[in-house]
Amino acid sequence: MPNIRSSADLRNGYNEISNLCHKYNEPVFITKNGKGDLAVMSVEAYEALMGRFELYNLIHEGIEDIDAGKVRTFSDAMSDIKARRKR
The missing domain is CATH 3.40.1620 (YefM-like fold)
Known part of the structure; x- marks a missing residue:
């Protein structure tokens, strides 16, 4: 309440x-x-609320990327990450 x-x-x-x-x-x-x-x-409650808004925004962006076909397989993404670490 x-x-x-x-x-x-x-x-x-x-x-x-x-x-x-x-x-x-x-x-x-x-x-x-x-x-x-x-x-x-409180400032703590405000920061937590803003953090949730940011997370929801990132999730929304991810859903938009999926809808637009901007996706790749997990193994491709991991290969890119491993290649970058070796540089």
Whole structure:
């Protein structure tokens, strides 16, 4: 269940919100005038999220390569790697 706090809570209780973000490793949603305004998270949670986005992007690129026929066999790829190591 999302943790929702007001902008006044962020202003007056920063340390509590920071502790929540670190303890539960998920964002705290901040409202302004009763409406969603911000999502606040720890740096560690942000970096993990960005890492997942990067991984998903690489997987998507790989799927596009497969669809475009830009593939080769595992043994061909390994042969190229071994040849490069011998240089």
